[in-house]
Ligand SMILES: Cc1cc2nc3c(=O)[nH]c(=O)nc-3n(C[C@H](O)[C@H](O)[C@H](O)COP(=O)(O)OP(=O)(O)OC[C@H]3O[C@@H](n4cnc5c(N)ncnc54)[C@H](O)[C@@H]3O)c2cc1C
């Protein structure tokens with residue numbers, strides 16, 4: 267009988283207390299004890315049509331692993347979970363849990379099963395008990411594959427192709443593998459030892475990592491095509507959206523990733539010269555862009571001891587709680603309040619940035635104008651400026667308005683791949699680019715997205731490459 271949900275409420279592990287967590291960069295999320303975790307897993311109703319499974323881009327088999335973990339069968343739970351997800355330790359920490367928004371208990375009770383946390387608990391249990399061991403392939407095929415980029419898409423593709431017995435080399439331009447998992451997502455959301463632990467297994471299984479190599483620059487594009495039987499491009503969507511307004515060249519304005527990557531590197535022990543250090547200490551910080559990357563800048567600025575942190579967004583504030591325009595089981599467009607927001611940040615909506623104001627070359631504030639959004643006759647939302655101007659005091663600004671598409675200059679242009687109308691690398695249903703034997707995975711073809719989608723795309727590209735190599 268799957269009726270535990272009638273007696274047991276959803277219980278989240280929650281975050282460490284604010285005053286404790288803002289004093290360090292350790293992970294903010296806590297863990298439940300094993301007994302509570304098993305009770306949480308037992309809340310799954312084993313629905314005939316599991317919408318959580320439908321909503322997860324990986325097609326994770328939640329009812330099956332909830333059942334196993336609720337009975338303490340952790341090995342079985344991990345075996346089911348790892349059949350569809352190469353890296354549950356990443357998604358278990360940073361996934362926005364599309365699945366939970368589609369859980370039937372979300373519809374009826376607004377209390378979905380704690381799927382993401384349960385996922386993290388299963389994989390952590392598996393590591394602790396030593397269930398996750400290197401399994402190098404027994405037979406090697408003699409085929410060589412280059413994976414370019416070591417984010418979640420590249421890592422998933424490399425893992426799947428190596429399991430098939432192909433010789434996989436991952437090229438990464440940064441000094442260490444991980445992509446945005448390592449140099450983007452703050453350590454307080456994802457401890458980097460979690461990445462290193464997985465990389466150790468992949469290396470012991472035979473995947474070769476060559477870091478500090480920018481494909482197309484340090485290793486020629488022609489050599490890449492002639493030296494490998496197939497290439498998988500997983501280079502991400504690195505072109506940040508900029509803002510062309512008066513004063514943009516003032517000192518003190520940075521792209522969000524410049525700031526976040528630097529903090530990741532400082533935590534990894536890298537010395538940053540004083541002239542290059544971006545510090546929020548003692549500053550009035552303004553984050554432009556109301557999304558998740560902006561929220562990461564908020565949490566990082568607070569930990570660096572900013573005086574005040576404000577985050578502005580040009581769109582209107584989303585509805586709180588539920589939104590009839592995005593009904594279950596769709597992902598709801600509602601207000602999200604992250605752990606970083608809870609740490610002390612002013613959030614403002616309907617503000618358009620007009621100009622950056624500086625004194626003696628130093629940023630002092632940002633002029634913003636209030637806007638309104640109205641539905642036009644074509645059904646699309648149209649922005650109207652109200653003329654109400656305000657100046658927000660700021661001596662440090664982070665531009666966090668998303669990413670437009672992958673960086674074209676260099677490898678992609680050299681290869682001559684086709685782009686779609688949004689500037690992403692276009693691909694067929696089987697992840698093939700317009701160039702023979704060159705495949706694509708992750709943000710480079712989807713545009714900036716999510717870790718779970720990147721892993722799913724990497725798995726799909728690997729399947730297509732394996733099939734290509736067999737013919
Ligand atoms: C600040 C931030 C926070 C985020 N937080 C979350 C979150 O909490 N949850 C979530 O699900 N998603 C989050 N995302 C989105 C998520 O990180 C990405 O969707 C995901 O990492 C994309 O994976 P990928 O493998 O396609 O690309 P990436 O992770 O971008 O990796 C691409 C890699 O390719 C390398 N590369 C590029 N060009 C070359 C070249 N020529 N040669 C060699 N290497 C090259 C890059 O250095 C990089 O390491 C966040 C994104 C950002 C920016």
Ligand code: SF4
Nearest residue numbers: 322357361364365382
């Ligand atoms: S990967 Fe994300 S969507 Fe899929 S089961 Fe895990 S938390 Fe849910």
